[in-house]
Amino acid sequence: MYNRSFNRARPRRFGQRSPQLKKRGGFSAVRKTQHGENINPARFINKATEVNEADHFVPKHKFQDFKVDQRLIQAVMAKGYKTPTPIQDQAIPYIINGSDFVGIANTGTGKTVAFLIPLINKIVLNPKEQLLIVTPTRELALQIDQEFKFFARGMRMFSVCCVGGVGIGKQISELRYRHNVIIGTPGRLKDLIERRMINLSRFNTIVLDEADRMLDMGFINDTRFIMNGLPNELQVLFFSATISHEIEKIIKEFLSNPVRISVKTRETAENIEQDVIRIGQGNTKLNVLNSLLVKQEFHKVLIFGRTKHGVKKLSKILSNNGFRTDSIHGNKSNSQRQKALGLFKESRIQILVATDVAARGLDIADVSHVINYDIPATYDDYIHRIGRTGRWNKPGMALTFID
Numbered sequence: 407m408y409n410r411s412f413n414r415a416r417p418r419r420f421g422q423r424s425p426q427l428k429k430r431g432g433f434s435a436v437r438k439t440q441h442g443e444n445i446n447p448a449r450f451i452n453k454a455t456e457v458n459e460a461d462h463f464v465p466k467h468k469f470q471d472f473k474v475d476q477r478l479i480q481a482v483m484a485k486g487y488k489t490p491t492p493i494q495d496q497a498i499p500y501i502i503n504g505s506d507f508v509g510i511a512n513t514g515t516g517k518t519v520a521f522l523i524p525l526i527n528k529i530v531l532n533p534k535e536q537l538l539i540v541t542p543t544r545e546l547a548l549q550i551d552q553e554f555k556f557f558a559r560g561m562r563m564f565s566v567c568c569v570g571g572v573g574i575g576k577q578i579s580e581l582r583y584r585h586n587v588i589i590g591t592p593g594r595l596k597d598l599i600e601r602r603m604i605n606l607s608r609f610n611t612i613v614l615d616e617a618d619r620m621l622d623m624g625f626i627n628d629t630r631f632i633m634n635g636l637p638n639e640l641q642v643l644f645f646s647a648t649i650s651h652e653i654e655k656i657i658k659e660f661l662s663n664p665v666r667i668s669v670k671t672r673e674t675a676e677n678i679e680q681d682v683i684r685i686g687q688g689n690t691k692l693n694v695l696n697s698l699l700v701k702q703e704f705h706k707v708l709i710f711g712r713t714k715h716g717v718k719k720l721s722k723i724l725s726n727n728g729f730r731t732d733s734i735h736g737n738k739s740n741s742q743r744q745k746a747l748g749l750f751k752e753s754r755i756q757i758l759v760a761t762d763v764a765a766r767g768l769d770i771a772d773v774s775h776v777i778n779y780d781i782p783a784t785y786d787d788y789i790h791r792i793g794r795t796g797r798w799n800k801p802g803m804a805l806t807f808i809d
Contacts, residue, residue: 445785450778450806452680465495472498474527481557482523491516492669498524501643506664508657509645512793515669517645518553518769521613525643526554528611529563529586536609538636539589540629542619544569544740545747545768550615551589563587568604570594571740578603592620592628599635606635613643614660618653618786626656633660647793648786678796680804691779691807692723698777698805699729699757706750706773709759710791712780720779721759731757734764762787770794778806 467490469482490498493511500507501524511517529535541547551567558565566580568590574597581588581603588595588604598604612633614620620629642661646653649668657664685691698704711717714735721733732746732755743763750758751770758764762782773795782788788806796802 445781445788447682447806447808449785450680450682450788450804450808452678465490465492467495467499472523473502474498474523475530475561477561478523478527478530478557481559482519485556487516487519491520493517493667494520494523496667496669497521500665500667501525501641502527504641506642506661507644508661508664508666509643510647510649510666510668511645512647512669512789517615518550521615521643521645522550522554522557525587525611525613526558526561526563529558530561533563533586535586535611537587537611537613538595538606538609538632539587539613539615540592540595540620540632541589541615542591542623542625543616543763544571544591545734545743545763546616547589547591548744549769554587554589565589568594568598569740571743574598592625592632596628596631599632606632607637609636610639611641611643612636613645615645617644617646617656618648618650619790621650621652621656622784622786630659647790677800678792678802678804680792680806682806682808684808691809692720694807695724695777695779696727698775699724704775705756706753707757707775707777708750708764708770708773708794709757709777709779710764710782711759711761712783714761716780717759717761721757724757724759729757730755731759733759735761736763762791764794768794769797771797772800773797774803776802776804778804781806781808 469479469487469490472479492515493509494516497507497509497520501521509517509520525537529537539547539550541550547567547569551565554565564583564585565587566577566585566589568577568581568588570591570593574594577594577598578601581598595604599606614629620626642664644657644661644664683694685694695709699707709720711720714737717733717735718737721731724731732749734743734746738746746758747768747770749755753772776792776795778788778791782791792802792804795804
């Protein structure tokens, strides 16, 4: 359990008022983030709830019940999955049946497996099947590609990962060989389509993953370009962790009478303890951060900053202070970012400092803490940031610094 005994930076529970907040009327006041929305600091506070055995989700299906190739079931078991998560339990049968599908679920609930298992089986049944998976970030695209290669191992089906930030030549070369699946980011996919390296008329299925993030990042026009080039007979799978009026408009535009499943019961996971840390007069965020990171329980920490320059600077300072740390941000090459993520996933470094490029989709096991060193621009960004901890119902802690 997080020890709140350090000086000047004691987190405040909902209802307690700091001198600064009291001037604005306590937690009823909101904070305007840089280039972002007004966020009430009370929304950064949540007492984690222990999930009782009686409250555990009981799936309707076992993995063995799904009408998919037995090699997929064996791969699922080898991955360590014992029973389907709620989104997997409900989505897989509909996707197998060919329905358009909208899945709304918190991050870390197994959405990738929910669409990969039935879609790989689709290729097993028809080796000429072509799938397109569109994601907002290259990190997520690469992660899905790795998952696909694991589940499809030994089945003689191949994927090409097409993302920006790396040379396009290798991707063009790989597209010339036989493949069933293309996984990529909207901008790079559009580029390859315009170069006539991707023929959209061949695709029967498209997955739009983390669709809300694609909207946030300004990829909607590139995504619309891709969708307009696809055949009319098309299965569309749409996954998002948040829903909004704009997302609803996109669903109506892109999907035909979709099955809609929401397994999201609240904005943030119950098992993530959330709190704020106010930086008192005479103290600094950096001093408070150092006092936290030396504690034993902070063994795998993801720190979010607002800017590329700030993240780079903070990572360097922490490294100079003796912490095992690295960073990822938009100015780093793809290989540098993947190396940093690999070191963090393997727990060879204690701390990863990142911009919001790491806020979505990344499945990193056993992150003990997420620290919002800078307040996120939007509350949706906050939800996705803290979703990097507490994955697969494990306990997690999210702390937000407030000046």
